[in-house]
Amino acid sequence: MSGAPERAGPASEPASGFDIDLRSALRGNGQTFGVFVALVALICFGLVRYENFGGAYNIASFLNYNAMFILIAIGMCLVIITGGIDLSVGSVAAFSSVCAAYLSPYGIQVALPGGVLAGMAFGAINAFVILRLRVPPFIATLATLLGAKGGSLVISGAQTISVDWGSNFTKLGMEKAFGTVPWSILLVLLVALAAWVILERTSLGRTLLAIGGGEEASVLMGLQVERAKAFAYLFSGGCAGLAGVFLASGFGAGQPLEGVGWELSAIASVVVGGTLLTGGAGSITATVAGALLLGLVFNILNFENGRGTISLSAYWQEVIRGGFLFLVILLQMRVARRRPPGTATPRPG
């Protein structure tokens, strides 16, 4: 007897749902569009200005070096989407680079999983401290930052640990898969693809986004909030671990003192990619583009240094990185403010 109204409900819902989807999709594009435009513009600028910019050597070394930063940015993206943060990525990567260096005599097939597992162990610690002990994410991961730093200094004796050049470990960044793409690039692509599929095509990804949108609401909806958050920190730890393996393999040594400020690069990349720091929205592709953009800025500065138009010491790097993050946050705040109220209310600082 009430069939008609009942049917009317579901029938009208897709229409309004579609409407909302379209609008948010457009808005999302507007927000992430900028990073792709900037990336293309910067590449064109480089191609026109420097003759070696498009050369195979520059492209390969650029991608090889930035593979680490892309990886940790992907992990950071998932964590930030839940409204959390992972400040430990840099020193976790350093820890895992030392582990990988120790495992390198057994070859890449042991050292790579070993390094990733070392990273995931710290991810598990983060998840435990945040979820079970209810410590706020930035304090928990700040503590892990210390713990991983201390740990890597202890197991390495504060020395860089040379890898075994005889094994196939160092070929990770040099040898090419199927004769075309370096293995490291291929691995990064795989991780990015996995993260994209998880975020965009699985219920786990939807849960991650829902948590960032409103954690209490997600709990009340019966979503597996704890499990999803634990996954995010584990994934971030695993990405940092893999970045550490690349670090050891690319530079031929486990580096316990490396990784300072990496969390900043990763956060900057994520933010450049239009992911809101308040959580609830984010894009893997835009994050990768953001990491590439950040790397490209330094690549172009290097070229300028080489041409002698400017001469900046290495110390400028940090200043520029901070300034870049500052600019991006300013832009993002303007975007966030233009949104209608309710879609993304920045948390009161």
Add this chain to the structure above:
Amino acid sequence: MNTTTPSTASGTASGTPGAPRAPRSSGRPAWRSALARHGTLVALAALLLVNVLVTPNFLQLQTLFVNISQVATIAIVAIGMTLVIATGGIDLSVGAVMALAGALAPLIFGSAFGIAYPMLGLVAAFTVPLLVAMACGAFNGVMISVLRVQPIIATLILFISGRGIAQVLTNGNLQTFSNPGFSYLGTGRVFGLPFQGWLALLIAAVVFWVVNRTIHGRHLLAVGGNERAAALSGVPVRRVKIGTYMVCAFLSGIAGLIVVAINSASDAARNGSLMELDAIAAAVVGGALLQGGRAPILGALLGAVIIQLVKYTLLANGIEDEVALVAKALIIVAAVALQQGRRE
């Protein structure tokens, strides 16, 4: 209204007349809540006891001097951090601000101007770095209160680029100097005890008075307790927040100058490195709530003493610096986890 009303004081008041009002039991043994309340003092007593038993030459005047001269910088920064945490924020840039202030001072009294007019140069070497530090604090405060950037992210900008600026200024070099007037800040003695210890106590007393006895303190706690409510009841939230970050940066600047004065050298790469962790740890151990609304200044002093004693204990017993890092990490997590438990 019957017995199902929660047995809080106001709830039982309207209960059955004549029924005895049972005191609300927390369901916890008394010793545990006492431990939670006085945990800081217990920890301090335990640390002192362990040191007396284990550490060689602990009960010597020299040990006291060493610890006071080192705890002063932690305490001064921790007081600023406590104020920031009381607003519900955090300041990761304190170490970088220390490096920046510390790098500027020798540049000023070592410049041509500073050598030509030693007195003026010395005054400028104190004031200019502190003004720059306050500018950094104003930057943080505006980012957070006007642009509404989360405090961690906003202060992360200066955390990384502040030290970079300090290194650019000094070209990454260690600047050594000999300037007795300036070094007094780090090596002077008053009544036989290190000058910076007295300075830390003086700062703590002033801040304690401001927090507990003035309208500014009320405003600070109101903003941290409930920002919306504070704004609605007429508290100038933005001004309070910007002011708080400026005070925190100012205190960090003082600490940076002290470190440079102690060493008679300024090393932009190391001055204040990891100080944000020490300061957060000291504030949290001292009882500051990360959600804001509490500013235990004396707790921050105690917390700083505990952090310093932990460091000293490990160092004096030949345990590596690296392990000390791990210990510090555990202390921070334990303190915050206990705090969360107390709140629930």
